[in-house]
Amino acid sequence: MRSATISVLVENESGVLARVIGLFSGRGYNIDSLTVAPVERDGSKSRITIVTQGTEMVIEQIKAQLDRLVPVYKVLDLTEGPHLSRELALIKVLGTGEKRAEALRLADAFRARVIDATTESFTFELTGATDKLDAFLDLMRPVGLAEVSRTGVAAIARGVGTIE
Amino acid sequence: MDGTIQAAEMMNSGAEAILRALKAQGVDTIFGYPGGAVLPIYDAIFQQNEIRHILVRHEQAAVHAAEGYARSTGKVGCVLVTSGPGATNAVTGLVDALMDSVPLVCLTGQVPTHLIGNDAFQEADTTGITRPATKHNYLVKRADDLVRVIHEAFHVARTGRPGPVVVDLPKDILIGPAPYREPAHVQHRSYRPRTEPDPRRIEEAVALLKRARRPVVYAGGGIINAGPEASRLLAEFVRMTGFPCTNTLMALGAFPASDGQFLGMLGMHGTYEANWAMHDCDVMLNIGARFDDRVTGRLNAFSPGSKKIHVDIDPSNVNKSVAVDVAVIGDALAVLKALIAAWKQDGTVQDRGALAQWWQQIDVWRSKNSLRYTQSRDTGAIIKPQYAIEQLYKATRGRDTYVTTEVGQHQMWAAQYFKFEKPNHWMTSGGLGTMGYGLPAAMGVQVAHPDALVIDIAGEASILMNIQEMGTLAQYRLPVKIFILNNRYMGMVRQWQELLHGSRYSQSYSEALPDFVKLAESFHAVGLRAEKVDDLDRVIAEMLAVDKPVIADICVDEKENVFPMIPSGAPHNEMLLGPEHKGHDKPGVTDAGMALV
Ligand SMILES: Cc1ncc(C[n+]2csc(CCOP(=O)(O)OP(=O)(O)O)c2C)c(N)n1
Ligand SMILES: [Mg+2]
Numbered sequence: 001m002r003s004a005t006i007s008v009l010v011e012n013e014s015g016v017l018a019r020v021i022g023l024f025s026g027r028g029y030n031i032d033s034l035t036v037a038p039v040e041r042d043g044s045k046s047r048i049t050i051v052t053q054g055t056e057m058v059i060e061q062i063k064a065q066l067d068r069l070v071p072v073y074k075v076l077d078l079t080e081g082p083h084l085s086r087e088l089a090l091i092k093v094l095g096t097g098e099k100r101a102e103a104l105r106l107a108d109a110f111r112a113r114v115i116d117a118t119t120e121s122f123t124f125e126l127t128g129a130t131d132k133l134d135a136f137l138d139l140m141r142p143v144g145l146a147e148v149s150r151t152g153v154a155a156i157a158r159g160v161g162t163i164e
Numbered sequence: 165m166d167g168t169i170q171a172a173e174m175m176n177s178g179a180e181a182i183l184r185a186l187k188a189q190g191v192d193t194i195f196g197y198p199g200g201a202v203l204p205i206y207d208a209i210f211q212q213n214e215i216r217h218i219l220v221r222h223e224q225a226a227v228h229a230a231e232g233y234a235r236s237t238g239k240v241g242c243v244l245v246t247s248g249p250g251a252t253n254a255v256t257g258l259v260d261a262l263m264d265s266v267p268l269v270c271l272t273g274q275v276p277t278h279l280i281g282n283d284a285f286q287e288a289d290t291t292g293i294t295r296p297a298t299k300h301n302y303l304v305k306r307a308d309d310l311v312r313v314i315h316e317a318f319h320v321a322r323t324g325r326p327g328p329v330v331v332d333l334p335k336d337i338l339i340g341p342a343p344y345r346e347p348a349h350v351q352h353r354s355y356r357p358r359t360e361p362d363p364r365r366i367e368e369a370v371a372l373l374k375r376a377r378r379p380v381v382y383a384g385g386g387i388i389n390a391g392p393e394a395s396r397l398l399a400e401f402v403r404m405t406g407f408p409c410t411n412t413l414m415a416l417g418a419f420p421a422s423d424g425q426f427l428g429m430l431g432m433h434g435t436y437e438a439n440w441a442m443h444d445c446d447v448m449l450n451i452g453a454r455f456d457d458r459v460t461g462r463l464n465a466f467s468p469g470s471k472k473i474h475v476d477i478d479p480s481n482v483n484k485s486v487a488v489d490v491a492v493i494g495d496a497l498a499v500l501k502a503l504i505a506a507w508k509q510d511g512t513v514q515d516r517g518a519l520a521q522w523w524q525q526i527d528v529w530r531s532k533n534s535l536r537y538t539q540s541r542d543t544g545a546i547i548k549p550q551y552a553i554e555q556l557y558k559a560t561r562g563r564d565t566y567v568t569t570e571v572g573q574h575q576m577w578a579a580q581y582f583k584f585e586k587p588n589h590w591m592t593s594g595g596l597g598t599m600g601y602g603l604p605a606a607m608g609v610q611v612a613h614p615d616a617l618v619i620d621i622a623g624e625a626s627i628l629m630n631i632q633e634m635g636t637l638a639q640y641r642l643p644v645k646i647f648i649l650n651n652r653y654m655g656m657v658r659q660w661q662e663l664l665h666g667s668r669y670s671q672s673y674s675e676a677l678p679d680f681v682k683l684a685e686s687f688h689a690v691g692l693r694a695e696k697v698d699d700l701d702r703v704i705a706e707m708l709a710v711d712k713p714v715i716a717d718i719c720v721d722e723k724e725n726v727f728p729m730i731p732s733g734a735p736h737n738e739m740l741l742g743p744e745h746k747g748h749d750k751p752g753v754t755d756a757g758m759a760l761v
Pocket of ligand 2: 572623624625649650651652653654655
């Protein structure tokens with residue numbers, strides 16, 4: 001088993017996300033994370049980033065199945081080379097007194113920004129690799145973690161190479 | 165799709181624009197059924213004569229008929245159904261075509277765009293429902309896109325690995341004016357199937373094949389989809405190499421059954437020699453087949469000692485269930501051309517001695533005569549289903565005969581005992597295994613080949629699933645012959661219950677059957693019945709002599725089973741042979757095997 005981060009460049013038409021998701025549910029593949037947004041200036045293409053897990057054979061299948069979809073331009077397995085993955089999380093922490101101060105100290109160590117505050121709460125914004133976000137959330141739990149909203153992973157290859 | 169930039173011509177209605185696009189795509193026949201949402205298209209059909217509409221009696225049958233039409237001609241089949249129930253009735257046919265890679269375009273009516281999502285009368289989320297049932301589908305929301313989408317649908321259906329495409333058409337788009345453009349040259353923006361193989365893979369394949377001591381060619385439906393020339397080249401390649409060749413259920417006819425190098429069909433009900441050759445080979449060349457579970461049996465015991473070469477147009481078929489050594493992505497025709505050229509170029513000398521030894525081994529397997537059965541010739545003896553197929557085959561030899569089937573034991577006996585020499589003459593539901601396929605498929609074949617002999621080899625249970633199409637046969641004077649192997653059981657179900665479920669025949673007896681002779685007559689067809697072996701040849705002769713649709717009710721042995729059989733989850737070398745073969749034992753089916761279908 002391995003984890004794979006796959007970028008899929010698709011025609012930005014209605015139903016394309018449903019095709020991708022239907023493929024995963026219909027064939028019993030995992031989705032750990034899935035993000036999508038238009039990436040072309042005219043909005044004609046979108047990029048879907050999927051984090052999935054499987055044996056080498058299953059991951060090859062996933063890529064081939066994605067590539068077979070009519071509105072798919074390109075499938076790129078970023079895990080085959082050096083690449084960058086980032087996720088953004090908005091994290092609400094409730095508390096007063098010493099817990100509140102501790103929350104701020106931890107946020108500082110992780111370079112999380114405070115984007116909203118009341119006398120009983122902070123909302124942090126944190127960007128980073130998935131494991132960094134996970135670590136931050138683990139630490140925040142005893143300090144008053146109340147709510148999380150995560151974007152899922154966006155990823156890109158290192159160096160000069162591009163998906164097209 | 166780029167390249168449709170010529171000036172557009174305004175058409176009075178979307179419906180007219182569609183018909184013009186269909187004609188430009190070479191459509192001469194539509195199989196369909198009307199309803200409110202598609203009335204504008206029916207009106208446009210009424211006002212022209214180039215495209216013939218065949219009115220079926222159920223939308224599922226329209227799709228199977230289009231499949232029969234497509235598979236017997238190599239052209240794209242065309243279907244037209246209304247919104248809601250029309251579209252949902254078509255779904256089984258679409259999945260059937262998807263599984264068996266049959267090129268179809270299915271036009272479905274839809275409620276007007278402003279009502280979509282309102283639970284309007286006869287609204288269904290057709291693109292949602294058919295997304296996993298098609299190769300691709302479209303909902304046309306703007307008149308400007310209409311003609312481009314129709315042209316594109318045909319392109320997608322026909323190219324790469326063929327398949328069904330749905331175009332969902334809201335009624336306002338059909339009524340309002342729409343621009344028409346010719347399909348110029350179709351270049352899809354994101355869809356670019358690969359057809360030419362990588363020459364390096366061809367070299368690797370030939371290097372393995374030249375050194376093979378125990379080779380086998382395992383050919384699948386991809387050869388048929390690549391056109392008749394691919395079948396011709398397959399025969400050329402097999403003959404120049406001296407290799408044995410086996411065909412999948414889908415590929416029967418791709419290699420001539422009468423050829424000495426043919427091992428017969430392989431798989432669950434394949435011949436002893438085909439399955440043993442697959443198991444013991446050292447190099448396997450799979451062209452256009454997909455290592456289906458009916459073929460491989462238990463995966464971890466599948467052809468354990470061989471190097472495997474897999475030729476497929478669909479990269480997702482490669483390394484899906486069976487890991488292969490050389491993957492050649494491309495169209496079977498292009499690959500066969502390249503293989504033949506590379507075989508001639510490669511200087512390596514084949515080990516003919518080893519090959520001769522391999523053939524000796526194969527002859528030992530062949531001498532088992534795994535399709536043997538005994539037919540008593542006593543007066544009044546009961547007809548064996550295998551014998552009925554053999555007699556039917558003998559009586560039709562030399563004629564241009566197309567055979568379709570339903571699903572069950574009769575389908576397997578047809579595959580085993582009817583011999584096909586040419587591609588495109590055998591249509592059966594392989595991937596989905598759809599009872600009710602055969603009659604409408606035969607209808608589609610007969611429409612495409614009005615003068616040919618078209619036979620649906622049927623079971624008494626399956627035939628009832630689309631029996632309403634007898635009406636269509638009568639209306640269009642389609643002289644399809646329905647040859648029912650009537651064993652009064654859902655025989656294939658009964659066989660599994662006998663072998664795997666302690667002979668508890670739960671719900672598999674065909675109770676309260678109709679009188680098929682009277683049924684035929686009430687549909688303006690001819691009904692015949694053979695009850696004993698003495699009747700058989702006469703009934704077949706009468707059936708073939710009539711220029712009308714016929715139902716021949718052939719009463720056969722109720723307890724006959726299909727052999728050889730590789731039980732689910734068993735390896736090829738644990739094949740069961742029929743009662744004719746001494747030492748025939750009960751299947752060693754594991755718990756895991758019991759869970760398989
Ligand atoms: C639509 C559909 N429903 C159920 C099945 C499962 N099934 C496979 S074979 C079979 C029995 C077919 O009986 P019959 O047509 O009499 O053929 P026989 O096996 O007796 O030759 C059934 C129920 C199927 N293949 N298709
Ligand atoms: Mg039966």
